[in-house]
Amino acid sequence: MKTNYFIILITLSFLASCQGTHKKDEMMIELKKIPQTNYTKIACPFEIDMDTITIDKINVELPIKNIGKKDLTNLYIKTTCDCTALEDYPKTLKPNEQTKVKISIDIDEKGYFSKTVVVSGSFNPLVRAVRIMGYKK
Incomplete structure (x- = not known):
């Protein structure tokens, strides 16, 4: 059984x-x-270190800037956990345009934490994983 x-x-x-x-x-x-000739470049961190926290919910701003010469299109941002939520963000960024995506994360357990947010769009190599980490006291 x-x-x-x-x-x-x-x-x-x-x-x-x-x-x-x-x-x-x-x-x-x-x-x-999307043709590779339409790809652009982005500035986006690979890691965001929250250091030591004492609260159950953290708010993070993920900066994404189009540093290329082409429009950044088809911008998708996905979370890998139900404890992580995103606010609305633009799906397109013109050259030199920047956005700050607001992310809320529930941290229930004490100790080290690591959450991943996946950014994808018309940039090379199409996908970037951003790790948000820290320690909850």
Whole structure:
């Protein structure tokens, strides 16, 4: 009986993970349709260190700047955790235009934490992972 529950649990988690993968695949297919001659460059940190915190919810601003000569289009920002929320952000940035994406993160457990936000768009190499980390006292 325990084996049946285990098999059902594994099957459900596999199906749930496939749905998220399908959306990610669609996004990458759309991004790969953009000719490389239309790619631009961005300035965006790879890590944001929050140092030591004592609160349960943190607010972070993720700066993204188009430092290339072409428009940054198809800007997608995704979280990898239900504890992380994004405010609305522009989907296009002109050359030298900058935005600061507001991110809220719930930190329930004490100790070290690390959350990832994925930025993608018409820049090379199409995807950048940004790690937000720190320590909760």
